[in-house]
Amino acid sequence: LCFGVVCNAAPDPSQRDSLMRQETSRQIGGKVTLTAAEMKLDARLRGMKEHEMSLPSFPPAIHFFKAKPLIEKSPIFTLLQKMPKGGALHIHSSTLVGVDWLVRNVTYRHHCYICFTRDQSVRFVFSTGHPWPTWDCFYWYLLETLRAEMGDPAPFDNSLIQNLTLFTEDPDVAYPSQDVVWEKFEKAFVVASGLITHAPVLRDYLYKGLEELHRDNIMYLELRSGLARTYELDGSVHDKVWYLKTIQEVTQKFVKDHPDFLGTRIIITVHRTLSVSRVKAAVMDAIQMQRDFPNVVAGFDLVGREDSGRNLWYFRDALLLPANLGLVLPYFFHAGETDEEGTDVDENILDALLLNTTRIGHGYALPHHPLAKELSRAGNVAVELCPISNQVLKLVSDLRNHPAAVLMSEGHPLVISSDDPSLFGNAGLSYDFYQAFVGIGGLKANLGTLKELAANSIKYSSLPPHLKDAGLVLWGKKWDMFISTNVY
C-alpha cells in the first residue's frame, strides 16, 4: 500500500530531514523560494517568534482584547504593519472605520441627534428639524445642546464608544456565551447605522476607511455591503444605486490621492432573516447592478449569524436563479462560521460549494469536512480566514486551536481578513496577520507563508485578470521594497 512517498511500512529514520522538508513544502508558502535577503529576514522573524512563544503571556492564546496591547509591543507586529499585505477581502461596510472617529468627529457635527433606548443602547440621526419619535425612540436630544450642558464630555463620549464596539476589559465575564456576544454584535450594527447612512457622513466614512487600510499597507478592498438607503438632512432618501455611485466616486478620489491603491469592489449582501422571495428579488437586483456597475459590484452574499439563521440550502431556489436563468452572479458566501458540527448549519460549507461560491467566508468548519475541503481546494475556492473575529465571537479561545491550522499546514487557498474591525478593534490587517502567522501557523509558518498569504489576496480577489496581473506586479514591487528596507 503506497501513495506518493507514503508506504505501509515505517519510514527510514535517515529520511528524517527529507520528510520534514516535504511536510514543510506542503504548507502555505512552502513552495515559495526565498531570496538571500528574504532568508535573512526570515531568520530574524523566526528568532522573534521563538522569543514570543517563550513569554509567559502568548498573545494568540489569550483574548484579543487583552492581547492587543501585547501585540502592539511585538516587533513582529511592527514588521507586519510595514509589510504590503495586498487586499482586504472580507470586511463589512458598517464596521469599516474605527469608532473613535465616529464618536469624536461624526457625532460632533451639526444637526446630530441622539436618543437613549430602553435596552440601554442609543440611536443617532442627523436632521434639520427635531426628529420624529419612533417606536423605540420617544425623546431625541441634539448632541450639541447635550454636550454643552456637560462639564467634560469625555466620559459621555466613552460611553458612546462602548455602544459601537464589542471592546471590554473583561470579555470572558461580559460575554459568557456566543448568544450574548452576538446580541451585542447585532446591536452595535444598529447603533452605527444612524451615523453612517447619513449621505455626507458616508462619503467621509468611506474615504476614512480607505485611509485606515492604506496606512496599514493594504492596496485593495472588497467590501460586503447591504447598500443601505442613505438620507440627507431634509429627510430625503437615496437608493442603492446612489450608494454604489458614491463608493465609485469616493474610491476614484482616493485612488487619485493615492495612486498605489487598486480600488474598492462591493459584495452585495442581504440578511439571512429575509424570506426566500425577498432573497430572490435581491438576487435579481444584484445581477442587474453588476451589469450596470461591472467595475464595482463583485457579487453577492448572505449575512447574519449562521447558527441562528436559515441555511444556504433553505434559499436554494433563490440562489440557483442565476444558474437556472443562464445569468451570472458570483457568490462569496459566509459558510461554516460555526462549531455546531454535523447540524444543518454545518452543511453550509458543502452548499456554498454546490452553489458555486467563488470564496468561502470564514470556513471555520471546513477542516471537519474532508470532501468539501477537497472540492474547495480543487476548485480554487479560497477561504477568508478572520482569526480575531472567530475568537471574539467565541468559536475558539486559544487561536493555536483554530482549525485553519490544518488548512495552513496543507497549503489550502486562504486569505486573511478582519471582518468587523470597528467592533473588534483590529483595524487594518496586521492584527489578523499576526494571529495567523504567530498563533495559527506556529513556528513553522515563515516569510514564505506571509508572502503567499499577501499574494493570495490579489490572486483570489474578484479583480478581472488584467487588473490582477497589474496588481500583483505593483504588490511585488512593494514587497521587494519592504524586504530591502527591513533586512539588516
Added chain:
Amino acid sequence: LCFGVVCNAAPDPSQRDSLMRQETSRQIGGKVTLTAAEMKLDARLRGMKEHEMSLPSFPPAIHFFKAKPLIEKSPIFTLLQKMPKGGALHIHSSTLVGVDWLVRNVTYRHHCYICFTRDQSVRFVFSTGHPWPTWDCFYWYLLETLRAEMGDPAPFDNSLIQNLTLFTEDPDVAYPSQDVVWEKFEKAFVVASGLITHAPVLRDYLYKGLEELHRDNIMYLELRSGLARTYELDGSVHDKVWYLKTIQEVTQKFVKDHPDFLGTRIIITVHRTLSVSRVKAAVMDAIQMQRDFPNVVAGFDLVGREDSGRNLWYFRDALLLPANLGLVLPYFFHAGETDEEGTDVDENILDALLLNTTRIGHGYALPHHPLAKELSRAGNVAVELCPISNQVLKLVSDLRNHPAAVLMSEGHPLVISSDDPSLFGNAGLSYDFYQAFVGIGGLKANLGTLKELAANSIKYSSLPPHLKDAGLVLWGKKWDMFISTNVY
C-alpha cells in the same frame, strides 16, 4: 483536474445527498452497516444529542470538572456506560484507581505514616518501625494516631484527596496556565507513589483498578507502567520482575473471577528526563522483559511532559537500538501532546513514526502534520485520543475545537482512552467516549462511530492475532446484547 469524485468545477446541486453521504462515509464508523435494531437506537441517540446541543450548558464546551455532573445526568452517558467499549489502551498505572479508595481504604490500613512537606504536599509510607527522616520529610506521623486525635477525620481525608487529584471547583482560577497544572499533575504522582508501591497495596490496587474498568464494560487493559520498585513493611524491596509477576498473578485471579475479561498487558515506561545512556539500558531491559514475559509486556514508551522534556529524536541512539541490533521492541510513544506548533517537540509526531511506533499516544498535533498523518494512516498507526486529559491539561478548552475532529471526520485509526483517571476523575472510558462522541464528533458521529471506536480498541491492541480474533468475537456478542437490551 479531477481526483475521485472531485473535479475543478462546481459540483451539481442535484448531487447534494450523494455528496453528503460520501462525506459521512469517510468518518469513523462511516462504513459500518447498521442493523435495523442499531438504526433504531441510532435514531434515539441522535435525538438525545440534538437535545443536549440545544441546552444552555453544553458539557463538551466547558471544563470537565464543571461538566462532570451534567454528563452524569445525560441519557447518552448512561447508554455509553452500558456499551461494551473494548479495551483501555492508554492509562498510566499510578493513576489507575480512583483516589477515594486510596484515602478511605488504603490510608486507613495499619502502619501507614504521613508527612507534610514544606510545599504543602504530603508523602505516605508503610512501615513497622518509625520511618527514617528524608530530605523533604523530617516528621512522620502514624495516621492511626493522627486520626484518633481528630474529632471528625472527614475534612482531613478530603484534604488528602485534594493532594491526589487535580479536581477543584474553579479549575480556570486554580490552573491559569499549562505550567501550573502540570506542576500539580507531577506532584500528585509523587503523593500516590508511597501508597501504591507498598507491595500488598499494589495487589489490591491492581485488582480494584480492573474492577473499576470491568464495571464500566471494559474488557481489556494496556497499562503504561514504570514498574516501580515496591517495598514491604520491613523495608525490603522488590524489583521490576516482581512487579510484572504481580500484574500477571492479579490479572489471572481477576480473569478467573470475571471470565469475560481478556487480560492486562504492560507498556514499560521511563521518564524523558533520563539520560540517553539510561534510556539505552532501559530499552535493553525492556527487550529482555518482553522475552521473559511475552504475554504481559507489550512494549515501551517515554513519559513526562513533552513541552518541557527532551524529544524523541534526542533519544534516537537509544530508541534505534532494537532495529540496529535486529531485536524486537514495539513502541507506543506519547507524541504531539502539545500546541507548540512547529517546535522540536512538535516533531515528536514524525519521529514516533520514523521510530516505527505501533500507536501514537495523544497525537494532539497530528492534524497539523499532513505527511505524518498520511504515514500514520497508511501504517495503521492508531492515535490514542484522551479528550478529557487534553482539556484538563489545558491544550484546548472547548472540546469541539479538539483537532481530533479532523481525524474522526476522515476515519483515521483512533481509539479512546482516559490517560490518568484518578487525577482527572474520568474513571472508566464512558466520560471520554461521551466527549469524543458528543463533543468532538458532533452531530454527525453516530452509533456506527461508537461501534468502530470500540472495535478499534481490540483491533489496534497489542494482543497477538488469535487473541484479537477471540476478543473481537467476545466483544461482538456483548455488543449485540447491548443493542438488544437497549433498543425500544
